Amino acid sequence: MGSIEGCHAESFGRLPYYAKIVLANNERSVVTLQCDVDESESIPHAPVFKRFFLGLSALRDGFLEGCSPFLGFDGCHLKGPFGGVLLAAIGLDGNNGLFPVAFAIAESECKESWGFFFENLSIMLSGFSGDKPWTFMSDRQKEVRKHIYANFRGQFAGAALKRYFWQAARSYNVAGFNFALHKIKELKPAAYDWLLKIPAEMWSRHAFDERLKK
DSSP, X not given: OHHHHOOHHHHHHTHHHHHHHHHHHSTTXXXXXXXXXXXXXXXXXXXXXXXXEEEOHHHHHHHHHHSXXXXXXXXXXXXXXTOOEEEEEEEEOTTSOEEEEEEEEXXXXXXXXXXXXXXXXXXXXXXXXXXXXXXXXXTTOOOHHHHHHXXXXXXXXXXXXXXXXXXXXXXXXXXXHHHHHHHHHHHOHHHHHHHXXXXXXXXOGGGSOHHHHO
16 A cells, blocks of 8 residues: 555655645745744754645636635544644635635644634735625534524524524515515514614625625
8 A cells, every 4th residue: 555655754755845846837826834843952853744735826816716705614634644634715616616725734723723724825815805795604603694593582482483584584685585574573573673673784695795696
């Protein structure tokens, strides 16, 4: 298996060369290799791999020119002899298919490793411009609508109210949204008044930014 798959240690040792090749053949890509160097020893040792980020310019251009300003972030454990995690940023193309944007290899999912990832991602995308309705999603993020419904249910329980709340939240147009709210008003005027205090663009699909829905 070693002769077929190669040696993991040797592969890590080739990363500086790989980074150089990527930058030479994919201009404007972002490749960052971070290593630990122990300077306390009298005899210097070779740098120890810590983190690696790769963002190809072709993927950046494809994402900025052909995808919605939406990014999903996630990480998974690596099962090789050295462990670590793979961190990734994924977009959605025009057919709602997954579009890889960038990835990193790091020691674990922690504040420092995600900070390393986002810092390089921001460089890759030239900052997150304010002229786009950026939307980010992670596996640990609680959806705003679920949070609103949890508070709504705490005060206004009932199967019918639950049904019309989600009908309003998932409506694609203002007519469907108003219909569901009218039903809520008939059932519980106080619940209707409670929902009116929350801007529709925070929880109803029909009111989300048009640029993101395209």
